[in-house]
Amino acid sequence: MRDQDKVLIVDDEQAIVELMGLYLKSDYDIIPAYSGQEALDKVKSEKPDLILLDVMMPDMNGYEVCRVLKTSVETQFLPVVMVTALSGKDDRIKGIEVGADEFLGKPVNRLELVTRVKSLLRIKHLQDKILAERNEAMNYLDVAGFIIFVLDMDIKINLVNSKGNNILDYGEFELIGHDFLKTMLPEALRADISEKFNKALIGESELPEFMEHPVLAKNGREITVRWYNVVLKDKEGNATGILCSGEDLSKFQ
Numbered sequence: 001m002r003d004q005d006k007v008l009i010v011d012d013e014q015a016i017v018e019l020m021g022l023y024l025k026s027d028y029d030i031i032p033a034y035s036g037q038e039a040l041d042k043v044k045s046e047k048p049d050l051i052l053l054d055v056m057m058p059d060m061n062g063y064e065v066c067r068v069l070k071t072s073v074e075t076q077f078l079p080v081v082m083v084t085a086l087s088g089k090d091d092r093i094k095g096i097e098v099g100a101d102e103f104l105g106k107p108v109n110r111l112e113l114v115t116r117v118k119s120l121l122r123i124k125h126l127q128d129k130i131l132a133e134r135n136e137a138m139n140y141l142d143v144a145g146f147i148i149f150v151l152d153m154d155i156k157i158n159l160v161n162s163k164g165n166n167i168l169d170y171g172e173f174e175l176i177g178h179d180f181l182k183t184m185l186p187e188a189l190r191a192d193i194s195e196k197f198n199k200a201l202i203g204e205s206e207l208p209e210f211m212e213h214p215v216l217a218k219n220g221r222e223i224t225v226r227w228y229n230v231v232l233k234d235k236e237g238n239a240t241g242i243l244c245s246g247e248d249l250s251k252f253q
Helices: 014-024 036-046 062-070 089-097 110-144 162-168 180-184 187-201
Strands: 006-010 029-033 050-054 080-084 102-105 147-151 157-160 211-216 222-233 239-248
Touching: 006 014, 006 036, 014 029, 014 110, 029 036, 036 050, 036 062, 050 062, 050 110, 062 080, 062 089, 080 089, 080 110, 102 110, 147 162, 147 180, 180 187, 180 211, 187 211, 187 222, 187 239
Parallel strands: 006 029, 006 050, 050 080, 080 102
Antiparallel strands: 147 157, 147 239, 211 222, 222 239
8 A cells, every 4th residue: 555645735824734734634644834945845855746836925936936846857747736816817827837737726625626636646646657667667778788868859868877877977867958969979079960860850861770989978088889879759650859779888998
């Protein structure tokens, strides 16, 4: 039997925190917070599964808190429900822009609150399962000894396996979002490989069977790698990025 999900309730008015906690405490572990900064601290220490976040708070408003959470690799998939007395279209758009997953109006309706929380947590559990399966697959690749990068359509790094991070001396999330060409390749190679990648992504040509070239570790050291690159495609056959799997050849030199 799994532990109860944790719901972080954030509002500078204690009565509102207690009321929403009362609505949810029979099914969830409730974590209270009364300011934006306290909310961020509780996210780190308590690892909640969902956040009910007030918009209007004096020190750091809910939009700012949500922006911090949704721009962090570690918390970008954490569901955030904005709870607000504001009802204007612009306020909702602002919430969407910072990554809010749902909205609830004040005063909070008990049935609506319970339904939204249950629905978002169901989605989160599915995401967690998918991520766990992906991580298990990546662990197999680590054991096999390959460096793995997943690049998006802009050649930005979406994923690196632990083998790649270890060989290149980077932290777990340090490379995510960086331009692969500018960050990982010596300058003399960038134009040629950029052309190969971009032509493959638009279907103009195929990627070579393999490519041998150096990549840069964090300290600037060059590591020679044999790369086997494949264009990733969705169910309709449209390119979505590139999977780069590489074998570290420096260990044989």
